[in-house]
Amino acid sequence: MNRTLNTPLITTELAADEAGVTTATIRKWVQRGHLRSADTQGRRRLFRLEDVFAAERTTHRARRHDH
Secondary structure, eight states: OHHHHHSSEEHHHHHHHHSSSSSHHHHHHHHHHHHOOOETTTEEEEEEHHHHHHHHHHHHHHHHOOO
């Protein structure tokens, strides 16, 4: 069974809320290749929550190494 088909997709706003960041940060992660949208709904990007958390972990780890 393919888990991705059953994974709920969330909006940029909800992704930002879940990761504790702003919507601008979510858009920046997409621009920098840390996060890919799973689908679109009209002009809105939709994301898998697990992908959002993976991007958050990756960017958080990178920030920690910068200090």
